[in-house]
Amino acid sequence: MAHRVGLGLGQLEAVAILLLLGLFPSGLAFCGVASQARITGGSRAAAGQWPWQVSITYDGTHACGGSLVSEQWVLSAAHCFPREHAKEDYEVKLGAHQLDSYTPEAEVRTVAQVISHSSYHEEGSQGDIALLRLNRPVTFSRYIRPICLPAANASFPNGLQCTVTGWGHVAPSVSLLAPRPLQQLEVPLISRETCNCLYNIDAKPEEPHFIQQDMLCAGYVQGGKDACQGDSGGPLSCLVGGLWYLAGIVSWGDACGAPNRPGVYTLTSSYASWIHYHVTELQPRVVPQIQESQPDSHLCVNHQAFNTAPTQGFLGLLLLLPLGLTLGLLC
Numbered sequence: 001m002a003h004r005v006g007l008g009l010g011q012l013e014a015v016a017i018l019l020l021l022g023l024f025p026s027g028l029a030f031c032g033v034a035s036q037a038r039i040t041g042g043s044r045a046a047a048g049q050w051p052w053q054v055s056i057t058y059d060g061t062h063a064c065g066g067s068l069v070s071e072q073w074v075l076s077a078a079h080c081f082p083r084e085h086a087k088e089d090y091e092v093k094l095g096a097h098q099l100d101s102y103t104p105e106a107e108v109r110t111v112a113q114v115i116s117h118s119s120y121h122e123e124g125s126q127g128d129i130a131l132l133r134l135n136r137p138v139t140f141s142r143y144i145r146p147i148c149l150p151a152a153n154a155s156f157p158n159g160l161q162c163t164v165t166g167w168g169h170v171a172p173s174v175s176l177l178a179p180r181p182l183q184q185l186e187v188p189l190i191s192r193e194t195c196n197c198l199y200n201i202d203a204k205p206e207e208p209h210f211i212q213q214d215m216l217c218a219g220y221v222q223g224g225k226d227a228c229q230g231d232s233g234g235p236l237s238c239l240v241g242g243l244w245y246l247a248g249i250v251s252w253g254d255a256c257g258a259p260n261r262p263g264v265y266t267l268t269s270s271y272a273s274w275i276h277y278h279v280t281e282l283q284p285r286v287v288p289q290i291q292e293s294q295p296d297s298h299l300c301v302n303h304q305a306f307n308t309a310p311t312q313g314f315l316g317l318l319l320l321l322p323l324g325l326t327l328g329l330l331c
């Protein structure tokens with residue numbers, strides 16, 4: 001791994017930034033802009049395409065993703081920072097594209113502070129969100145830029161195509177191969193109700209299967225395409241009105257890409273006031289309402305009808321067993 005602090009690009013960069021600041025006069029408006037918005041499904045991203053994506057390493061190994069939200073703050077998932085881990089063992093790499101190649105544009109920072117949400121205690125619980133303060137601010141560039149934080153009343157419509165990015169596993173237990181280019185995948189948003197319905201199909205008692213109020217689902221009912229281990233904490237980016245918003249933070253899921261198990265994300269907008277409370281300078285933005293959400297319950301119906309059969313069979317057996325015993329006693 002190239003643990004090297006990249007050098008600024010100098011004057012050219014400064015001119016570019018001044019131009020961009022000219023286009024976006026308010027510093028706060030300077031979020032959610034990527035140099036290219038070309039998206040393809042389940043493929044490698046282009047350098048600079050997701051400039052808010054960061055890699056968080058623990059003991060020098062990529063552990064989680066995160067999103068840059070200002071010069072000095074990164075948003076990630078609370079489960080990436082277990083209590084027993086010291087913040088000194090983490091590093092944040094910004095502006096990276098291929099994790100295994102040296103990128104002059106990349107910057108590395110240490111972590112000065114971790115603020116994990118106090119509600120988070122285990123997989124599937126609420127509050128899987130954490131704020132990281134970098135030891136030093138970064139200078140924005142074509143490769144390092146913040147994403148917009150959605151305001152509390154933001155609502156992203158069902159079916160909206162958003163993009164999850166990360167350097168995580170490409171299949172369960174299959175790690176991304178060197179040079180580990182950033183992966184991107186387009187995923188449609190799924191309503192919480194439908195997601196709950198899906199997660200109750202063949203639900204295992206030991207796995208979390210309740211989609212809480214502060215969670216958002218995105219992905220495919222048929223499976224095959226999903227976020228995976230190592231993507232945690234990374235962004236689910238949605239383009240609305242020309243700006244990219246951090247709609248969700250990769251949180252959990254059942255065996256990446258399994259049917260009826262879309263990826264589950266922390267709903268960033270539900271933590272707008274928590275974020276603003278801890279870091280006053282972080283101002284969530286009002287997201288323009290582009291369209292009404294259409295019901296998406298059809299995504300679960302067929303599967304549920306098909307999948308409740310074994311449960312009925314099992315219940316039937318439980319009911320028949322005493323009945324059989326009773327009949328046996330009577331005869």
Ligand SMILES: *[C@@H]1O[C@H](CO)[C@@H](O)[C@H](O)[C@H]1NC(C)=O
Nearest residue numbers: 151153154155286287288289
């Ligand atoms: C969200 O709140 C802002 C005011 O804070 C308002 O202008 C906007 O219309 C609201 N959006 C929705 C979707 O209700």
